[in-house]
Amino acid sequence: MGYFLVAICCGIASAMIASSKGRSAGGWFFLGLLLGPFGVIFAAIAGKEGPAGDERKCPFCAEFIKKEAVVCKHCGKDVSGAGTDPDSTIPCTQCGHENPLRAYKCEGCGHYFQD
Structure with a gap:
């Protein structure tokens, strides 16, 4: 016992x-x-579980996806061009905060962008 x-x-x-x-x-x-x-x-x-060699993080939801993925299987966003130019930004129409070009929501005020 x-x-x-x-x-x-x-x-x-x-x-x-x-x-x-x-x-x-x-x-x-x-x-x-x-x-x-x-x-x-x-x-x-035991070490932490990390991504496999053929995976990367989705820039929108941070879940692991295949490197060749065109659409994220978790959030459904288009990731085909994500990360090609990390310096590209777009200003928010509500607060003017500079956000990554492929962002779906403003990091400053939370305003959702149109697709």
Whole structure:
């Protein structure tokens, strides 16, 4: 009974640590459950989950998408020309704040731009 309680606690701890690093909480729960304290140690030393080599962040919603993507699968925005000229800006018609050319909302006042 004591080992089972320790195993459950280690599984929960492993899942919480892994989840904070962007990894699968369910998988790490079972690893912690099976390996006990060693699972917690492995979860603690595991690195953060990053993008795969063929992925980039969407400039609109910051979710990871394929580098070749034309439309973001998360927010539906056109990302075909995004990031081509990072110095391009457009002023907001409401407050005059300079925003990135492909922005959908003003960073200064929150005004939504027309598509």
